[in-house]
Every structure is written in structure tokens, then in C-alpha cells.
Amino acid sequence: MTPTPQLREDIHAQSARHTVIADACALTPAQMNEICSIFYHELLRRHPALQSYFADVALCRQATKLSSAIQLMFDYIRDPQRLGCVVVRVGTSHLGRRIGSAEYAEFIDVLADVLSRSQSRIPAEEARLIWMKELEPIVELMAIVSSEQ
Ligand code: HEM
Numbered sequence: 807m808t809p810t811p812q813l814r815e816d817i818h819a820q821s822a823r824h825t826v827i828a829d830a831c832a833l834t835p836a837q838m839n840e841i842c843s844i845f846y847h848e849l850l851r852r853h854p855a856l857q858s859y860f861a862d863v864a865l866c867r868q869a870t871k872l873s874s875a876i877q878l879m880f881d882y883i884r885d886p887q888r889l890g891c892v893v894v895r896v897g898t899s900h901l902g903r904r905i906g907s908a909e910y911a912e913f914i915d916v917l918a919d920v921l922s923r924s925q926s927r928i929p930a931e932e933a934r935l936i937w938m939k940e941l942e943p944i945v946e947l948m949a950i951v952s953s954e955q
Pocket of ligand 1: 948
């Protein structure tokens with residue numbers, strides 16, 4: 807069977823996704839910490855209004871927490887049920903901080919940018935779209951958890 811252009815595109819998208827996730831999984835915890843640290847500085851530079859959330863938070867410790875959460879999510883990427891548990895747990899820890907869909911959207915927009923720039927095997931713009939597709943359902947669930955309590 808000759809693959810249709812659509813099928814070829816789907817296969818390409820699947821293999822690009824695997825490359826992006828595999829590259830990210832291959833990062834050491836120290837490299838992921840460094841990326842998360844860059845991420846928080848970039849987040850607050852682009853969205854100064856978010857600074858109020860982090861007023862009394864040590865950003866270097868925060869970067870380590872985010873880094874561990876991302877590493878944990880990679881571990882569970884093939885296990886949606888366990889992934890759901892981690893996401894609900896992190897979402898629950900954000901309760902009471904008045905973080906809504908708008909803040910989550912700004913957060914993943916910058917996170918996808920920073921993560922995609924840290925990878926070289928896939929063009930940054932393509933990697934960015936893949937990261938957005940990975941992160942969107944995660945923050946949707948986190949936002950639901952926060953709004954339901
Ligand atoms: C993909 C989305 C996000 C992930 C994976 C994430 C991850 C985490 C993790 C793992 C922690 C530590 C939890 C704990 O100590 O119990 C945390 C804490 C926190 N997060 Fe997030 N977060 C996300 C989105 C956001 C957003 C959108 C904001 C606000 C704009 C935010 C603000 C905070 C604050 C203020 C803390 C508390 C820091 C502290 O008190 O030490 N997070 N986050």
C-alpha cells in the first residue's frame with residue numbers, strides 16, 4: 807500500500823513526537839533543573855503580572871520541584887492512569903492560589919518554548935507544537951481540579 811500524504815504526515819508527526827519526548831527523557835536531572843530555572847526567569851520576564859504568585863518563593867527550589875514533576879510525568883507517559891494521579895496531585899497543590907486557565911496557558915506557552923529550544927534534533931517550531939499538545943491536557947486537568955474544590 808502506498809501511504810497517502812495524510813498517512814505520511816501522521817507517521818511523521820508520531821515519530822517527531824517520539825523523538826521530542828525521548829530527547830527530553832534523556833536529559834539528566836541537572837540539565838532539566840537548569841531548563842526549569844531558565845523557564846521561571848523567562849516566565850516572569852514575559853508575564854510580570856505572575857510575579858505576585860512567586861513573591862515569597864525561592865525560584866531555584868521551585869525549578870527543582872517543577873523539574874521533578876516533569877521527570878515523573880515522563881515516567882508515567884505510557885500509563886495514563888498513573889499520569890492522571892500525578893497531575894491531580896500537582897493540581898491539588900495549586901489549590902487556593904487563584905491560578906486559573908489563563909495563568910496555566912501562559913505557563914505552558916513559555917514552558918513549551920524553553921523545552922523546544924533545549925532540543926536540537928527537531929526544528930524548534932515543530933518541537934514547540936508537540937510540547938503544546940503534551941502540556942495542554944495536563945494543565946486542563948490541573949485547572950479542573952483547582953476549580954472543582
Ligand atoms: C504545567 C503546570 C505546572 C506544573 C507542572 C507545576 C508544578 C509545580 C510543583 C511540582 C510545585 C511544588 C508543589 C508542592 O510543593 O507541593 C509547584 C508549586 C507552585 N506553583 Fe506550580 N506548576 C504549574 C503551574 C503553575 C502556575 C500556572 C503557577 C502560577 C502562575 C504556579 C505557581 C506555583 C506556586 C506559587 C507554587 C508554590 C511554591 C512554594 O510555595 O514553594 N504553578 N508547582
